[in-house]
Amino acid sequence: MFPFLPSAHKDTKKVRSALLELGKKEGIMDNDSKNLDNPKIPSGFTFFGQFIDHDITFDPTSSLEHQNDPNTIENFRTPVLELDSIYGGGPVASPHLYDITTGGIKLLIDKDFPNDVPRNSQNTALMADPRNDENLIISQLHLAFLKFHNAVVDQVIANGITAPFQAFAEAQRLVRWHYQWIVLYEYLPLIVGKSVIKDILKNGRKFYKFKNKPYIPVEFAMAAFRIGHSQVRPVYKVNSQFTAPIFNSSQDQNHPDPDDLRGGKRAPRRFVEWSNFFNTESGVVQQGKKIDTTISSPMFELPFVPDPKALPQRSLLRGLSFGLPSGQDIAKEMFIRPLLPVDLSDVADLGFDRKTPLWFYILREAQIEKDGTRLGPVGGRIVAEVLIGLLQGDEQSFLRENPDWKPTLGKKGKFRMTDLLKIAGVL
Numbered sequence: 001m002f003p004f005l006p007s008a009h010k011d012t013k014k015v016r017s018a019l020l021e022l023g024k025k026e027g028i029m030d031n032d033s034k035n036l037d038n039p040k041i042p043s044g045f046t047f048f049g050q051f052i053d054h055d056i057t058f059d060p061t062s063s064l065e066h067q068n069d070p071n072t073i074e075n076f077r078t079p080v081l082e083l084d085s086i087y088g089g090g091p092v093a094s095p096h097l098y099d100i101t102t103g104g105i106k107l108l109i110d111k112d113f114p115n116d117v118p119r120n121s122q123n124t125a126l127m128a129d130p131r132n133d134e135n136l137i138i139s140q141l142h143l144a145f146l147k148f149h150n151a152v153v154d155q156v157i158a159n160g161i162t163a164p165f166q167a168f169a170e171a172q173r174l175v176r177w178h179y180q181w182i183v184l185y186e187y188l189p190l191i192v193g194k195s196v197i198k199d200i201l202k203n204g205r206k207f208y209k210f211k212n213k214p215y216i217p218v219e220f221a222m223a224a225f226r227i228g229h230s231q232v233r234p235v236y237k238v239n240s241q242f243t244a245p246i247f248n249s250s251q252d253q254n255h256p257d258p259d260d261l262r263g264g265k266r267a268p269r270r271f272v273e274w275s276n277f278f279n280t281e282s283g284v285v286q287q288g289k290k291i292d293t294t295i296s297s298p299m300f301e302l303p304f305v306p307d308p309k310a311l312p313q314r315s316l317l318r319g320l321s322f323g324l325p326s327g328q329d330i331a332k333e334m335f336i337r338p339l340l341p342v343d344l345s346d347v348a349d350l351g352f353d354r355k356t357p358l359w360f361y362i363l364r365e366a367q368i369e370k371d372g373t374r375l376g377p378v379g380g381r382i383v384a385e386v387l388i389g390l391l392q393g394d395e396q397s398f399l400r401e402n403p404d405w406k407p408t409l410g411k412k413g414k415f416r417m418t419d420l421l422k423i424a425g426v427l
Contacts, residue, residue, distance in 0.1 A: 290372025327361020
């Protein structure tokens with residue numbers, strides 16, 4: 001988005017050491033007493049954001065160890081909100097994802113374990129994007145989308161479209177459009193605020209530009225859309241029988257039913273009651289954590305990853321390796337008043353109060369400008385312009401193909417995440 005801005009810092013041992021200090025366990029970003037709930041955003045949207053990220057980005061080639069050229073990194077996921085993490089290449093190219101007993105028009109559900117994603121004999125999830133099995137909650141969200149598609153197939157057939165190819169294509173279109181509707185009209189307003197969305201839809205994008213096809217800017221992928229790291233709770237009640245930390249590094253990797261929420265496991269208690277994650281009549285929802293520079297403690301000890309194991313350290317190093325501009329420079333480029341050094345006085349000794357790493361800056365901006373309830377002006381503008389731009393650049397999205405379209409499932413003209421979960425039969 002801002003290719004002509006300089007990197008915030010040169011990639012030196014001194015800078016790397018400072019970033020490791022900033023993101024370390026029991027450091028500035030690790031403070032449970034200040035890790036407050038966000039009263040505005042239910043915790044389910046933390047994982048919906050992760051689900052979106054997996055739908056549009058996949059980079060297996062970049063490194064934390066050396067400088068990466070953003071112009072040469074290939075995105076192995078199409079930068080379109082089209083659910084290829086669910087559908088893969090379709091029934092012909094990805095037949096292992098589909099139920100052959102339905103002629104391949106429904107997605108595969110394991111009839112013996114209907115409360116879990118399909119798995120092979122080694123418990124590896126059968127899905128187009130294995131990252132959707134990183135933790136129990138996103139795995140269960142993936143399962144909800146499988147069941148949602150299958151329910152929509154039934155509705156399409158009941159409405160008279162019975163030819164298999166046409167039934168699949170129409171169901172897929174409806175699923176994608178209703179998903180896109182949630183992204184634009186439920187998720188984004190919570191994360192960035194309605195006024196930013198209205199301005200972009202009315203007056204256009206100012207900073208995210210592309211000539212032919214959309215792309216994923218590094219400022220988005222490596223910083224602005226990593227807000228979910230700050231929203232994660234240390235512990236979740238996933239159902240009435242199971243409350244556990246998101247990760248517990250002391251757990252045995254081979255334990256069949258560990259006392260944390262890591263993915264890749266199948267056990268009777270490992271399912272999600274979605275009323276704990278999205279607003280329903282029950283009123284038992286857990287809120288996400290505030291968007292700020294305080295990260296839940298389990299995120300500083302990720303299991304089964306190479307050093308550094310602290311997710312904040314990994315995010316900060318990734319931003320450095322991609323040469324991201326400072327938050328202050330991007331704010332000035334956007335004609336937004338940057339945060340003052342006093343707002344960043346706790347990182348002054350590390351040399352980051354005037355040239356702040358973009359990811360940290362965006363989190364602190366949300367904390368200062370919006371009390372952590374949503375993104376501030378820099379972070380919010382980047383996220384909103386990219387996600388709206390992806391919809392506007394996709395010839396098959398509802399926003400491009402039929403901008404006056406309204407949801408046809410759930411309540412007429414309205415559709416929320418809870419509607420999707422109800423149609424899927426999981427709420």
